[in-house]
Amino acid sequence: MAATVKSIDQAADVARYVRGLGAQARSAARDLARSDTASRNRALTATAEAIRAGRAALLAANRQDLDAGRGLASALADRLELTEARIEAMAVGLEEIAALPDPIGEVTGVGYRPSGIQVGRMRVPLGVVGIIYESRPNVTADAGGLCLKAGNAVILRGGSEALHSNRAIAASLRAGLTEAALPADAIQVVETTDRRAVGELLRLDEFVDIIVPRGGKGLIERVMAESRIPIIKHLDGICHVFIDERADPDKAIRVAYNAKTQRYGTCCTMETLLVDRAIAPEVLPPLAARYLEAGVEIRGCPATRRLVDGCAEATPEDWDTEYLAPILSIRVVDGLDEAIDHIGTHGSAHTDAIVTEDYSRAQRFLREVDSSSVMVNASTRFADGFEYGLGAEIGISTDKLHARGPVGLEGLTSQKFIVLGDGHIRQ
Amino acid sequence: MAATVKSIDQAADVARYVRGLGAQARSAARDLARSDTASRNRALTATAEAIRAGRAALLAANRQDLDAGRGLASALADRLELTEARIEAMAVGLEEIAALPDPIGEVTGVGYRPSGIQVGRMRVPLGVVGIIYESRPNVTADAGGLCLKAGNAVILRGGSEALHSNRAIAASLRAGLTEAALPADAIQVVETTDRRAVGELLRLDEFVDIIVPRGGKGLIERVMAESRIPIIKHLDGICHVFIDERADPDKAIRVAYNAKTQRYGTCCTMETLLVDRAIAPEVLPPLAARYLEAGVEIRGCPATRRLVDGCAEATPEDWDTEYLAPILSIRVVDGLDEAIDHIGTHGSAHTDAIVTEDYSRAQRFLREVDSSSVMVNASTRFADGFEYGLGAEIGISTDKLHARGPVGLEGLTSQKFIVLGDGHIRQ
Numbered sequence: 039m040a041a042t043v044k045s046i047d048q049a050a051d052v053a054r055y056v057r058g059l060g061a062q063a064r065s066a067a068r069d070l071a072r073s074d075t076a077s078r079n080r081a082l083t084a085t086a087e088a089i090r091a092g093r094a095a096l097l098a099a100n101r102q103d104l105d106a107g108r109g110l111a112s113a114l115a116d117r118l119e120l121t122e123a124r125i126e127a128m129a130v131g132l133e134e135i136a137a138l139p140d141p142i143g144e145v146t147g148v149g150y151r152p153s154g155i156q157v158g159r160m161r162v163p164l165g166v167v168g169i170i171y172e173s174r175p176n177v178t179a180d181a182g183g184l185c186l187k188a189g190n191a192v193i194l195r196g197g198s199e200a201l202h203s204n205r206a207i208a209a210s211l212r213a214g215l216t217e218a219a220l221p222a223d224a225i226q227v228v229e230t231t232d233r234r235a236v237g238e239l240l241r242l243d244e245f246v247d248i249i250v251p252r253g254g255k256g257l258i259e260r261v262m263a264e265s266r267i268p269i270i271k272h273l274d275g276i277c278h279v280f281i282d283e284r285a286d287p288d289k290a291i292r293v294a295y296n297a298k299t300q301r302y303g304t305c306c307t308m309e310t311l312l313v314d315r316a317i318a319p320e321v322l323p324p325l326a327a328r329y330l331e332a333g334v335e336i337r338g339c340p341a342t343r344r345l346v347d348g349c350a351e352a353t354p355e356d357w358d359t360e361y362l363a364p365i366l367s368i369r370v371v372d373g374l375d376e377a378i379d380h381i382g383t384h385g386s387a388h389t390d391a392i393v394t395e396d397y398s399r400a401q402r403f404l405r406e407v408d409s410s411s412v413m414v415n416a417s418t419r420f421a422d423g424f425e426y427g428l429g430a431e432i433g434i435s436t437d438k439l440h441a442r443g444p445v446g447l448e449g450l451t452s453q454k455f456i457v458l459g460d461g462h463i464r465q
Numbered sequence: 466m467a468a469t470v471k472s473i474d475q476a477a478d479v480a481r482y483v484r485g486l487g488a489q490a491r492s493a494a495r496d497l498a499r500s501d502t503a504s505r506n507r508a509l510t511a512t513a514e515a516i517r518a519g520r521a522a523l524l525a526a527n528r529q530d531l532d533a534g535r536g537l538a539s540a541l542a543d544r545l546e547l548t549e550a551r552i553e554a555m556a557v558g559l560e561e562i563a564a565l566p567d568p569i570g571e572v573t574g575v576g577y578r579p580s581g582i583q584v585g586r587m588r589v590p591l592g593v594v595g596i597i598y599e600s601r602p603n604v605t606a607d608a609g610g611l612c613l614k615a616g617n618a619v620i621l622r623g624g625s626e627a628l629h630s631n632r633a634i635a636a637s638l639r640a641g642l643t644e645a646a647l648p649a650d651a652i653q654v655v656e657t658t659d660r661r662a663v664g665e666l667l668r669l670d671e672f673v674d675i676i677v678p679r680g681g682k683g684l685i686e687r688v689m690a691e692s693r694i695p696i697i698k699h700l701d702g703i704c705h706v707f708i709d710e711r712a713d714p715d716k717a718i719r720v721a722y723n724a725k726t727q728r729y730g731t732c733c734t735m736e737t738l739l740v741d742r743a744i745a746p747e748v749l750p751p752l753a754a755r756y757l758e759a760g761v762e763i764r765g766c767p768a769t770r771r772l773v774d775g776c777a778e779a780t781p782e783d784w785d786t787e788y789l790a791p792i793l794s795i796r797v798v799d800g801l802d803e804a805i806d807h808i809g810t811h812g813s814a815h816t817d818a819i820v821t822e823d824y825s826r827a828q829r830f831l832r833e834v835d836s837s838s839v840m841v842n843a844s845t846r847f848a849d850g851f852e853y854g855l856g857a858e859i860g861i862s863t864d865k866l867h868a869r870g871p872v873g874l875e876g877l878t879s880q881k882f883i884v885l886g887d888g889h890i891r892q
Contacts (some may be wrong), residue, residue, distance in 0.1 A: 068809065072833050095598040143832065149854070155843050157853045211820070221892065247865055268695065268866050289888030296890035382495065393888075404587065404883055405570065406499050416582050418885025425891070426584045426882065427576070438591055438674055438879040439695050440866040448503055455853065456831050459843025461716030461820075463723035 040148040049234035052230065056238035059226050060245030061195055063166045066221040067191035071163050075140040077218045080185055082371045084215030086129040089179065092210055093125055099206035100175065108201045118200055128179040128207070131430075132340040135183045138429040140445045145456065153465075156458040163189030165247040168239050170195045170261060173205035173252035180212050181250065182225055184432050193246065195239055197253075198231035205229065240265040248450075250433050265307045270445055272373035272410075272436040274360045274386035275305030277418045280377040280403070281321055282394035283314040289415055290317075290393040291325045294416040297391065297414045299332050303362050305434060306411075306421035310357060311368045318345055318370045326368075334364045341370035357384040374399050378406055387411060387436045389421040404426050410436050412421035479657060483665035486620055486653050487672030490593045493648040494618035498590050504645045509610055512641030513556040517604065520552055521635055526633035527602065528636075534626045544600040545627055555606040555634070558857075562610045565856040568874045569616045574885065580892075583885040584700040588878050590616030595666050595843060597622045598679035602630035608677065609638050609652055611859050615877035618651040620673065623668055625658035632656065667692040675877075677860050697872055699837075699863040700785045700815035702732030704845045707804040707830070708748055709821035710741040713887040716842055717744075717789035717820040718752045724818065725760050730789045732861060733816045733838075733848035737784060738795045739804045745772055745797045753795075761791045765784040768797035784811040801826050805833055812836060814863045816848040837863050837870035 070078070089096065100120040107118060108432040118185055148158030148327055162311045167185045169192060171177045196204040204227055208368040212222040228235050240249065243266045251261040258273050279297050280288040297308035313322055318341065326346040329336055336342075337352040346368075356367040357380070371377045374392075381390050391413035400414045411421040421444060423431025428446030435441045441449030472523070506642040516523065522727060527547040534542060566589055575585030596619060598604045605621055612619040623631040631654055639649040659827045667676065670693045676867050678688040679696045685700050706724050708717045724735035728807040740749055745768065756763055763769075773795075783794040784807070798804045808817050818840035819830040827841045838848040850858025855873030862868045868876030 041699055059824050068526065068833075071835065072829070149851060151854055152845065153852060155847055155852070160839075162832070162835065165835070250721065286888065292888050293886075300891050391884075402499075405589070406495075408589065408592070409881065411882040411884060412587075412882040415888050418637045419891035420580065420582055420884055420886075420889070421882075424579060425578060425582070427578055442879055445881040452869055454836065455838040455848075455870040457818075457838060457840040457843045457847055459720075459841065459847075461713065461719050462843045462847070463719055464597050464844050464846035 046300070050115060052232050052234045053238050054276060055230065056228065056235055056242060057245075059228065060166070060220070060242045063191040063193050063226060064245045066223040067163065068163045069221045070186070070189050070224050071165075071193055073189065073220055075142070077220055078140070078186060078189065079136040080341070081214045081218035081220050082132045082187060083215035085179070085183065086132040088210040088213045089125060089129045089132070089207070092206070093122065096125055096203070096206050098118060099202040102202040103200055110199065114173055114199070115263040118138050118175070118203070120175060120203060122297070124176060128176050131180050131181045135187050135430055138187060138447060140187070141451050148458075153462060154338065154459070155462050158456055159453040160456045161270060161453050162379065164450055164452050166193065166245055166376050167450060168193045168195070168242070168246045168249045168267065170236060170251045170257065172197040172257060173200055175200050175207055177252055178204045178207040178227075179211070180430070181252065181432055182208070184430055184447065185450055186215075186224060187247065188447045190450055191427050192226060193239065194225050195236060201229070206290070208225060232357040237264055240267060243267050252433060268440070270433050270441055272386070272388055272434050273303060275307070275388040276310065276358065276360050276384060276386040277306055277308050277389045278310050278312055278391070279308050279379050280312040280371075280381070280390070280392045281314060281317060281397055282374065282392055282396060283316040284396040285317060285321070285393040286395055287317070290321050291328070293391065293393050293415065293417050294325055295328050297419055298334060298366050298396050299364075300417065300419045303418070307362070308417050308418050309359065309361055310384070311366060312371050312380060313342075313368065314377070315341065315370050315372055318342070322346060322368070328365070329366060331377070332364070334366050336366055336368055339370055342368045360386070367406045374402060378403070381407055382449040389413065389418045391416060391418050410434070472832045473533040474684060475726045476836065478620055479661045479822050480665050483662055484672075485654065486655065487593070488555070489650040490618040490620050490653060491672045493650040494590065494592045496648045497616050497618055497651050498592075500616065500647055502569070502785055504647055505567070505613060507561040508613060508641045508645035508647050509559045511644035512606070512610065512638050512755060513559040515637035515640045516552060516556045516559070518636070518864050519633070520549065523547060523552055523630070529629040535649040539625065541626070542853070545602070545630070547630060549601060551603060553731060555603050555620050558607050559610045562614050562857055565614060567603065567614070567876060568878050575885075581886070582887060582889050585883055586880040587883045588880050591877055591879050593618045593620065593672055594877065595620045595622070595669070595673045595676045595694065596661060597666070597676065597678045597680070597684065599624040600627055602634055604679055605631045605634040605654075606638070607857070608679065608859055609635070611857055611874065612877055613638070613642075613651060615874045617877055620653050620655065620666065621665060622655040628658060663687070664691055667694060670694045671850070674837070679860060695867070697860050697862050697868055699732060699813070699815055699861050702815040703734050703737065703787050703811060703813040704733055704815050705737050705739055705808050705812055705817045706735050706845060707739040707798075707808070707819045708741060708744060709801065709819055709823060709826055710743040711823040711826070712744060712748070712820040713822055714748050715746070717748050718755070720818065720820050720842065721752055722755050722845050724846055725756065725761060725793050726791075727844065727846045729791050731846070733845045734789070735845050736786065736788055736794065737811065738793060739798050739807055740795065741804070742799055743770065743798050745769070749773060749795070756793060757790070757837065763793055764797055766797055769795045787813070801829060805830070808834055808836070815861070816840065816845045818843060818845050837861070
C-alpha cells in the first residue's frame with residue numbers, strides 16, 4: 039500500500055481530511071494538465087503491469103473485503119468479488135484507454151477575425167474529478183484510468199465494503215503514475231468509511247470540478263441533493279420504443295423485442311412500448327407472444343389488453359416506473375403527437391426510439407423528442423459509449439448541459455478560447 | 466401591455482405565481498423547439514417593428530420608472546433611461562440576431578459504427594432560460610431575443626426600478642411572437658418586485674434549464690448561493706498580461722497599455738501586469754510613463770517601485786482586486802513559471818495574455834494557463850462575443866462546464882445523440 043495516501047487514523051477531522059485530499063488533487067491536476075500524451079499513456083500501461091504483477095495482493099485485499107462482508111446479499115457480494123479474469127479485464131481496460139487518442143490539446147475552429155486576431159478553441163482537462171461509487175472495485179481502475187487519460191486528477195470514494203480492494207487497485211494506479219514521473223496524488227482514495235466524508239467531498243467546490251456518481255438510485259439522489267459541484271449523472275432510464283403506423287412490422291418486432299430482452303437490468307432497456315392504434319392489431323399479438331415466451335410480464339392499457347390474451351392492466355404508476363426487470367408496460371396511442379407527449383410526460387430523457395418507414399415522422403421524432411439519445415429503427419440498447427464509438431464511458435448523462443448521453447473522454451475535458459495576435463490591440 | 470402576462474395582483478402566493486410562469490414557459494418551450502427558423506426570425510423582426518412603432522409607449526413607461534426612481538444614483542438612472550437612440554439600438558440588435566445563422570437542428574459527426582447503426586449529434590434548444598438582471602432595460606430585448614433565436618423560452622426578472630420599461634419591451638416581444646404564430650409565453654416577465662420571487666425562480670429546476678445573471682457582484686453571489694439550477698456567469702475579471710523576457714518591447718507596451726486603458730470598467734480589462742525581471746528595466750519606465758499620462762494609478766511590488774518613480778506600494782490585497790477603475794497593480798516576476806503560478810493563484814480564470822516572441826513559452830502559456838480565454842500578443846480587451854465572431858453574447862462564463870468564455874447562441878443550446886438504423890438490434 040502506498041504510504042502517501044493519508045490514512046483517516048491520522049486525521050481527527052473528516053472535513054479537514056477531505057479538504058486535504060482536495061488540495062493535493064488540485065496541485066496534482068496542475069502537473070497533469072501540463073503532462074504530455076506519452077507520460078499519461080505510460081502511467082496507464084504501467085498500472086496495467088502493476089495490476090497483473092500484484093494479482094496475489096489484489097486477491098488477498100479483496101478476500102479481506104469479502105470476509106468482512108459475509109452478510110452481504112449475493113448480488114452485492116458478486117459485484118464485490120475480484121477474480122483472475124476480472125483482474126485481467128481491468129488491466130486490458132487500462133491498456134485500451136491508453137490506446138485511445140489523446141483528447142487534450144486539440145485545437146479547433148481557429149480563424150482570423152476582422153480585427154486581425156486569430157480565435158479558436160483548445161481542449162484542456164477539467165481539473166479534478168470526484169467519483170462516488172458502490173461495490174464494484176473495477177470502477178477504481180476503469181473510471182480512474184479514464185480520468186487520468188484526459189489529464190484530470192481523481193478522488194475516489196468507493197463503498198466501505200470494498201475499501202481494501204479499492205485501496206489496492208489505487209496503489210497500482212499510483213505506482214503507474216510514479217513510474218511515468220507523474221504525481222501519485224493524481225489518484226487518491228477517500229480512506230474512511232465515515233459517511234460524512236461523502237458530504238464533505240460534495241461541498242469541495244473549491245477543489246473539485248465535477249462529481250460522477252456511479253451506483254443505485256439512492257446514491258444518485260443523495261449526491262443530487264447535497265452536491266455544490268456539477269454532476270454527470272442519470273437518475274432513471276425510462277426508455278420508450280414507439281411503433282409508428284407506418285413501421286415495417288418485422289423491424290418493429292425485432293427492435294422492440296431486443297430493446298426489452300437483450301438485457302433487463304440496464305438503463306437503456308425499454309420499459310414502455312408505445313404502439314400506434316392503426317398497426318397495433320398487426321404487431322402486438324405476435325410481439326406479445328415472443329415476450330411471453332421469454333418470460334416477460336406485460337402490463338397494458340385497455341386497448342392492449344383487448345389484443346393480448348392474459349395481459350394485466352397497467353396502473354398509472356407503470357408509465358413512470360423503471361422496472362429493470364422482465365416486465366413491460368404497453369400503451370396504444372393515437373399517432374405521433376400522443377407518443378411524443380407520453381415520452382415528454384413520463385420519460386426520463388434517456389433514450390427513446392421510433393420504428394417507422396415514414397420520412398417526415400422520423401424527422402419530427404428526432405427533432406422533437408428531448409432525450410439524450412433519440413433513435414430511428416434501432417434498439418434503445420445501443421445507447422452506450424462503446425457502441426457510439428466513444429471508446430469508453432464514464433457514465434450516461436440525462437442532463438442537457440456540458441455532456442449529454444453516454445459520456446466518454448470528451449466529457450472529462452473543457453474547451454477554452456485561445457487568441458493569437460501580433461501585438462494586436464482593441465480599437 | 467399584453468394582458469396575457471399574469472399580474473402579481475392576481476397571485477396571492479409568490480411561489481405559486483413563479484411556478485405558474487415556469488409551467489407556462491416549459492409548455493411554450495416545447496412549441497418553440499419544434500418551430501422553424503423562419504418563424505423565429507419573423508418573431509424577432511416583428512418585435513423590432515413593434516419596438517419602433519411603440520416608441521412613444523416605451524418612452525412613457527420608461528418615464529414612469531425614471532419618475533419613481535428620482536432618488537437613484539446618476540449612473541443607475543443613466544443605465545435605466547431609454548432614449549430614441551437606445552430604442553433604435555434595441556430594434557437593430559434584434560434584426561442582427563434574426564440575421565445570425567440558426568444554430569438549431571445542426572447535425573454533426575454522423576458516421577457508421579461496426580454494428581451498422583449511424584451515430585451523430587443534433588443541436589437542440591436548452592429549453593427554458595431564466596435571466597436575472599439589473600437596471601438596463603435593453604437586456605430584456607437583447608437577451609430575450611438571443612434566447613428566442615436559439616429556440617428557448619425565457620423568464621425575465623429585471624430590477625424593480627425598471628419594471629414598467631421591461632414590461633413594455635416584453636410586450637413588444639410577445640407581440641412579435643404572436644405575429645409569427647409562436648406562443649407569447651415564450652417571453653414572460655416576473656411582474657412582482659417581491660424579492661422572494663428571485664429565490665423561487667432559482668429553485669425552479671423542474672422548469673428552468675439555465676440561469677443567466679447579469680449585473681453586479683452582489684447579484685451574482687446571491688444567485689450562486691441560492692440557485693439549484695446551473696448558471697452561466699463570471700464573478701470576477703482579474704485579468705493579467707505577462708510581459709515575457711523575450712517580448713518585443715513595442716508590442717508589449719502597446720498591448721499592456723490597451724489592455725488597461727481602452728476601457729476601465731469591463732470584466733476583460735487587465736488589472737495586474739506581470740513583467741519578467743530581465744525585461745522590466747527596458748519596458749516598465751516608458752510604459753509607466755504612458756499610464757501616468759493617462760491618469761492610471763500604479764501600485765507596484767518593490768522591484769517595480771525601484772523602476773517607476775512615485776509608484777505606490779502594492780498590498781497583498783491588490784493582487785486579488787478587480788479595480789474596474791484607472792488603477793493597475795504591477796509585479797516583477799522571475800520567469801514564466803512564476804507568472805503562471807501568480808495567475809493560477811490570484812486570477813479569476815477569465816482572460817490572461819502573454820507577450821512574447823518565444824515559441825515554446827507561448828505554447829506553454831496557452832496550454833497551462835487555465836483561463837476561459839488565453840492570449841498571445843493580443844490585448845485582453847478582445848475577450849468579447851462580437852470580437853470572437855459569436856455574433857452576440859448572452860454573457861461570459863469563467864466556469865469550465867458547458868459554456869466557457871464569451872457565450873453566444875451555442876451556449877444556449879444542447880447536443881443530443883441521434884442514432885439511425887434500419888431495424889438494427891444489439892447482439
